[in-house]
Amino acid sequence: MSEIKNKDKTTRRDFLTTVTATVGAVGVGAAVLPVISQMNPDSSVKALASIEVDLSKVKEGQEITVLWRGKPVFIKRRTKEEIQKAQQTNLKDLKDPQEDKLRVKKGKDEWLVVVGVCTHLGCVPIGGKGDYNGWFCPCHGSHYDTSGRIRKGPAPTNLEVPQYEFVSNDKIKIG
Amino acid sequence: MNDQTSKTSKEHFEPVHTNKVGGSPFTGVTGWIDNRLPIIRMFRHEYLDFQVPKSLSYFWSFGGILTICLVLLIVTGISLGMHYKPDANQAFDSVEKIMRDVNFGWLIRYAHMNLASFFFIAVYLHIFRGLYYGSYKEPRELMWLLGIVIFFLMMATAFLGYTLPWGQMSYWGATVITNLFSAVPLVGDFIVTWLWGDYAVGDAALNRFYVLHWLIAFLIVGVVVFHVIALHIVGSNNPSGIEPKDTRDTVSFSPFTTSKDLLAMLVFLLIFVAVMMYAPNYLGHPDNYIPANPMVTPAHIVPEWYFLPFYAILRSIPDKLMGVIAMVSSIAVLGLLPWLDFSKVRSSVFRPIWKQCIFLFVLDFFVLMYIGGAPAEGIYLVIARIGTAFCFAFFFILAPLVSIIEKPLPMPTSIHEFEEWKKQGKIKTIKLFNK
Ligand code: FES
DSSP, rough: OHHHHHHHHHHHHHHHHHHHHHHHHHHHHHHHHHHHHHTHHHHHHHHHOOEEEEOOTTOTTTEEEETTTTTTEEEEEEEHHHHHHHHHOOGGGGGSOOGGGGSSSSTTEEHHHHHHHOOOTTOOOOEEOOSSSSSSEEETTEEOOOOSSSOOOOOOSSSOOOOOOEETTTEEOOO | OOHHHHHHHOOOOOOOSOOOOOOOOOHHHHHHHHHHHHHHHHHHIIIISSEEEEOOOOOGGGHHHHHHOOOOOOOHHHHHHOOOOOOOTTTTHHHHHHHHHHHHHHHHHHHHHHHHHHHHHHHHHHHHHHHTTTTTTTHHHHHHHHHHHHHHHHHHHHHHHHTTTTTTTHHHHHHHHHHGGGGGTTTTHHHHHHHHHHSSSSSHHHHHHHHHHHHHHHHHHHHHHHHHHHHHHHOOOOTTTTOOTTTSSSEEIIIHHHHHHHHHHHHHHHHHHHHHOOTTTTTTTTGGGGGTTTTTSSOOOOOOGGGHHHHHHHHHSSSSHHHHHHHHHHHHHHGHHHHHHOSSOOOOGGGGHHHHHHHHHHHHHHHHHHHSSSSSSSHHHHHHHHHHHHHHIIIIIIHHHHHHHHHOOOOOOSSHHHHHHHTTTSSSOSSSSSO
């Protein structure tokens, strides 16, 4: 008789333990989430996410830098040779193989738009420097070519091409 | 219910004392307090009657020196916090205001800045002492591990503190170091954005770095308390590496060790004051007096001197993820040393081969420190790779290998005999300005 009673008691206790633990876990989860999430970019930061840039004053061979989302963006009007060099590169020579035409807008080969942040540890590379005449990062020696692709050094990937579009012939919208 | 009471009534009841008031050796007000909060007898027991090996050299003073540095860092830090503004537009100017307008602001800031460097100097000597005399060996492994935790926390808080003046080096140092997390596979970029609270290092990051700089400083205090509690359980190691056996081997902590430590602190602080007063920026970088500019990276970004060896390891490896792993593990591997080095002899005084290995390790540390400040190319890169390889070989190859092949020198059986041998010139120890 007492055995049956004990068994009953255990099942009931088990049930209560499970329920309490579940409610507790949900509560802890609900309390932790806001604390973690508050550290992510807030609404005002996200609202500033796009800018427009006028390109009419940029001459061939020239490069301008604009600030977007707190990061520099390089906009380079490439020369004929630079485009040619970028297009004729053998994909086998690349650490992060990508064709040049995938990195520019169709029919706008002239314009290369990349985020000016080294994919290694985030320094700003210097334009027109390095072994491949694209960019050179002084921090730990990464060399990028005229398409912003990584050629030599510790950076793992090519300079990032941000989301952008031509809103008119000489105006782009980044973001 | 009835069952239970009838059963237990036949049993014997153990007395319970939830009230432990009493037992103090003191009387009067001291006794009244000590009976209720036994910290006074604990203090007497652990700091006045406490016995320490009599052979301790000045190398054993760095624990006390570090405690003083930590207290001074907190006092100066609180003072600076009363004037500093963690805002990307105001931080740089508020630091300049501290330097020019705040009463003694220049002194307090220079003290805080240079104390950080001197804290690392003392910690490196403290770690060297532990390595050389085998203080990491049984039964002090846990204390050693707690020490490594403190070292990691120190590096974190030093880095965070360095970002606060919001100069060029602050900004780009923060960028490079936080980007180390982007090496984490898959979620790396999310982690970095989360750390920044933005898409680049900026106002949000600065504000939280300030909060974390405080938080970690006090976490260090907490872990230091554990480190010291562990020390009072396992006892101090000593240059002979032999445990004390009877009263011929020990002296009381006070006044013997305390007076010795006070003298060491005085000398250390004098050197610190000399540097702070005559070359306050010698250990810093001039570029940090240029306000942060997210558009331009300085041509040579270098971390603070105390991070250079690890920075050299990071740069010596051409792969991002592997570089980060190598850098972190070059420190974490210290935690494995109690198990990688299984020689029964603690002190290097009696370990002819291991002693050479440790000196090579120290040399490697300085070589990497030099390389960390040099450009990452050509011959420097080659040396950096050799240095990194040696660092890991020291732990994973030399430590176990030497434990097996080395034949230790003849050893005295006790600390007082060790002292006799020293007087007779039979053994050589490192002398740090005593005797
Ligand atoms: S950040 Fe550019 S090479 Fe390291």
